[in-house]
Amino acid sequence: MKNIMKLIIPLTMFLTFSVNYAFANEHKGDSAKGAELWASSCMHCHNVREPADLSKRAWKYSMNHMRIRAGFTGKETRDILAFILETKTTKDAE
Amino acid sequence: MTKMTLGITLSISLSPMLFASTSEIDELKNEVVLLKQMMKELKKSNNELRAYQNVTAKNSFVPASHNALSKLEASIEEIKTNLDGNEKSGSQLAGYASFGWQDTQNNDNEFDLVQFSPIFHYRYGNMFQFEGELEVKVEANGDTEIDLEYAAGNIFLNDYVGLIVGKFMSPIGQFVQNGHPSWINKMPSTPIGFGHDGAAPTSNIGVELRGGLPRFANTRSNYAIFVSNSPVFGIASDGDTIIDASGKTSSNGVSKTWGGRFAVNPTAGMEVGFSIASGDIAEELASGKKIARDYDVVGFDGAYNYDNFMFKGEYVKQKVGENVLSTLDGGIWKAWYSQLSYQFQGLNLEPIVRYGDYHNQEIKRKQWALGLNYLFANNVIAKLAYESNKDEDNSAVNSKANDNRLLAQFAFGF
Secondary structure (H helix, E strand, O other), rough: HHHHHHHHHHHHHHHHHOOOHHHOOOOOOOHHHHHHHHHHHHOOOOOOOOOOHHOHHHHHHHHHHHHHHOOOHHHHHHHHHHHHHHHHHHHHOO | OOHHHHHHHHHHHHHHHOOOOOHHHHHHHHHHHHHHHHHHHHHHHHHHHHHHHHHHHOOOOOOOOHHHHHHHHHHHHHHHHHOOOOOHHHHHHHEEEEEEEEEEOOOOOOEEEEEEEEEEEEEEOOOOOEEEEEEEEEEEOOOOEEEOOOEEEEEEEOOOOOEEEEEEEEOOOOOOHHHOOOOOOOOOOOOOOOOOOOOOOEEEEEEEEEEEEEEEEEEEEEEEEEEEEOOOOEOOOOOOEEEEOOOOOOOOOOOEEEEEEEEEEEEOEEEEEEEEEEEEEEEEEOOEEEEEEEEEEEEEEEEEOOOOOEEEEEEEEEEEEEOOOOOOOEEEEEEEEEEEEEOOOOOOOEEEEEEEEOOOOOOOEEEEEEEEEEEOOOEEEEEEEEEEEEEEEOOOOOOHHHEEEEEEEEEEOO
C-alpha cells in the first residue's frame, strides 16, 4: 500500500497545482442553494449556529474555517455565506 | 387773520414743551446720548463681525470644516467595512471552553476539567486563512498544560483546492478532526480509543491538500491528502505500549507518512468517508538508535441526520509492523464507536447513547455511555452522562479500565 500511496499522492498534487485560478471566480453566492447546504451539512458535525449568533464579520472568518473543515468548494462556501448574511440582514431589521 | 390763526395753532402745538419741566428735558437728552452710544457699539460689533468674516474667508475656515466632515465620513466607512468583514486582512478570536465534574467508581468525585481552547483566525481576503488552536488545561496538581492542537496556513488555490501547511488535525476519520471540540462532542467524554495515544491518529506536521470536488451526478464529495513526519512507537510513562501519532517536527530518520480521506454525500444529511495512510513509524531503542517499522492506517466513518435524529459512527485501525531489533511487539490498534442522539426542540433536551470498542495487543475494552444534554443555546450545552467501562481480559496496565463513571460538563463554543 505504501508504494501505491507514494505514487498516487504526488501525482494528485501535481495535477492539483497544474490547475490555474480559472476555477476561482468572484461571483456572488446563491442564497437559495446556500440555505439548502446550510440545512443539510452543518448537522453532520455540530448543532446548527443561527445567522444571528455571529456578526457579519465573524461569519466571513467562520465560513473560511468551515470551508477547510467540512470540505466545501469555494462556490458552496459563498452560497452558504450569502444565505447567512441575507437572513441576518432580515433578522437585524426586525 | 391768517397770522393770528397760525399763532394760536403754534401756541397750542408747542404748549406741552412750554409746560415740560427741566428734568424731563434732561431725561430726553440722556436717552439720546444712550441711543448714540448703542449705535456706536452696534457699528463696532458690525465692523468686528465683518472683519472676522474676512479673516475666516481668507483662512478657508469653511472648506476646512468640509475636510473634517469628509475625514469623519471616511472613518465611519472604514469602521463599517471592518464591522462587515470586508477589510482586506484582519483577525478574530473564536474557540470553546468546558468545565467538568466526574464521580468515578473506586475514586473520589472531583471537578476534573477546566479547559479553554482559543482559536485564532487571520484572513487575507478569500485567498488565505491562518488558523491556530491552543488547548489550555489545568492538570490534577494545579499546573496549567498548554498544547498547540493545530497551527496551519491555508491557501485557497482555487474553488476546489486548499493548500495547508503546518500542523493540522489528522484527516483520518471524523471525530479527531471535527468532533473533538467540547461544544460539538455531544458526550462529556471522548469515545474510547479516539483520544490521545489511542487507535486514531491525532495530528500531523506537513503539507495537506483538501477541499470540495465538483458535483458528480449531483453528488457532493470532498477529499484530503497529506504528507507528514512519521509518528513514534514506544512505551508511555504509564507502561502501555502506544502509537504517538501527534504531529512532530522531526521525522526521526524514517519515511514520511502519506495518506488522506475521501468522503461522499449520497443524500442530504449524509456523509460517508474512507481514510487510509501509510509510511514508517519510528522507534527509539534503549541504545538510542532509531529504527523504522511499517505503519498503515485504515478508517471508515459515517454521519446521518434525519429530522431531529443524528447518527455517527466511525472505525479506525493502525497497524505497526515488526522489527527484529526491537523487543516490542507490533500489532493492531483498532477502535470503533457508534452514537445516536435526538433533539427535543421545544424542551431543548437531547438524549444520547454511544457504544465503543477498543482493541490492541494489551487491551480489549468496551464502553457504553448514556447521556442527556440541555441546550441553553445550540452552542451552550450542559451535559450529564453515565459511562460503563468493561476491560474484557483485565490485562491492562491501567487498573482503572473497569471503573464506571458519572460525568457532568458545561461546554460552550464562541
